[in-house]
Amino acid sequence: QAKDKEKSNIQVFHVAMETYSIQRLKLENELRHAISNQEFILHYQPQVDIHTGQIIGMEALVRWMHPTKGMIPPKEFIPLAEETGFIVQLGDWVLYEACRQNKAWQDQGLLHVPVSVNLSMRQFSEHGIKNKISEVLVDTGLPPKYLEIEITESMTMDVKHASDWLNKLKKLGVQVAIDDFGTGYSSLSYIKQFPIDKLKIDRSFVNDMLLDPNNATIVSTIIAMTRQLNLKVIAEGVETKEQLQFLQEKQCDEVQGFLFSPPVPSDTMGSLLEQAVQ
Ligand code: C2E
Ligand code: MG
Numbered sequence: 001q002a003k004d005k006e007k008s009n010i011q012v013f014h015v016a017m018e019t020y021s022i023q024r025l026k027l028e029n030e031l032r033h034a035i036s037n038q039e040f041i042l043h044y045q046p047q048v049d050i051h052t053g054q055i056i057g058m059e060a061l062v063r064w065m066h067p068t069k070g071m072i073p074p075k076e077f078i079p080l081a082e083e084t085g086f087i088v089q090l091g092d093w094v095l096y097e098a099c100r101q102n103k104a105w106q107d108q109g110l111l112h113v114p115v116s117v118n119l120s121m122r123q124f125s126e127h128g129i130k131n132k133i134s135e136v137l138v139d140t141g142l143p144p145k146y147l148e149i150e151i152t153e154s155m156t157m158d159v160k161h162a163s164d165w166l167n168k169l170k171k172l173g174v175q176v177a178i179d180d181f182g183t184g185y186s187s188l189s190y191i192k193q194f195p196i197d198k199l200k201i202d203r204s205f206v207n208d209m210l211l212d213p214n215n216a217t218i219v220s221t222i223i224a225m226t227r228q229l230n231l232k233v234i235a236e237g238v239e240t241k242e243q244l245q246f247l248q249e250k251q252c253d254e255v256q257g258f259l260f261s262p263p264v265p266s267d268t269m270g271s272l273l274e275q276a277v278q
């Protein structure tokens with residue numbers, strides 16, 4: 001009896017595994033065609049000055065408009081894209097499209113603010129990333145100071161290489177931000193070795209800093225230290241007025257979160273930039 005049950009459990013498991021890998025292969029295949037089928041779009045989330053509420057930047061966030069499944073969020077395909085290496089191609093598209101759109105907005109006389117683009121480890125360690133970025137800037141005509149590259153702390157673990165790459169990127173004149181700061185293992189003294197411009201405090205700390213005193217301490221310590229190191233600091237995932245007020249008291253510079261706006265399609269972002277110059 002028990003043996004039979006075990007056996008059938010194993011069968012269920014096998015069937016589940018098979019279904020899983022078939023689905024995965026299917027998704028992988030669809031992902032590969034999604035660029036030429038023009039199924040990717042960028043949404044943009046405004047970043048605002050904490051005191052004036054003025055838009056000071058935006059983050060480009062990719063979405064997959066799947067023909068049958070509808071809009072798929074990045075957490076459901078970025079990991080697969082990373083594993084398969086497809087992220088390099090996708091990342092190239094994101095970089096180009098974000099720069100092209102930003103330049104188009106500037107040409108239309110809308111607010112001139114930088115666009116932040118998330119870079120994956122695979123793109124970062126790719127040989128020639130500096131040339132690729134400079135090519136995109138030349139092709140789109142976007143001045144380098146309007147591009148900000150977001151990397152994560154884990155990408156700086158290999159200190160020697162990371163410093164090399166970052167120095168090259170800085171020479172191009174682009175901005176560099178560390179995303180999801182506080183979730184990795186780097187200390188601020190270590191961060192100081194890198195030519196970076198901004199830290200983005202991870203959403204998880206902001207999320208419950210008003211409930212968890214430890215998170216409140218982490219947030220205020222990061223802010224205080226960025227001041228010491230002359231770095232800019234932005235808090236991610238600000239959802240409430242109370243969180244905003246706390247961050248204002250701690251003298252955080254910038255905020256990004258649902259309180260101001262979720263990521264929005266490009267036409268909506270364009271309207272926000274238009275309103276901002278009127
Ligand atoms: P991220 O770079 O940390 O982006 C911020 C994420 O937080 C976005 O999720 C955004 O929608 C979400 N968010 C912003 N404000 C709030 C808030 O107030 N509350 C809550 N609950 N969430 C908020 P999204 O767009 O789903 O992206 C998730 C992650 O996917 C990004 O995290 C980034 O790591 C990755 N990603 C997105 N686009 C790209 C891309 O073009 N390339 C690469 N390599 N990764 C990307
Ligand atoms: Mg980001």
Ligand code: MG
Pocket residue numbers: 179180200202203236
């Ligand atoms: Mg983040």
Ligand code: MG
Pocket residue numbers: 179180
């Ligand atoms: Mg993240």
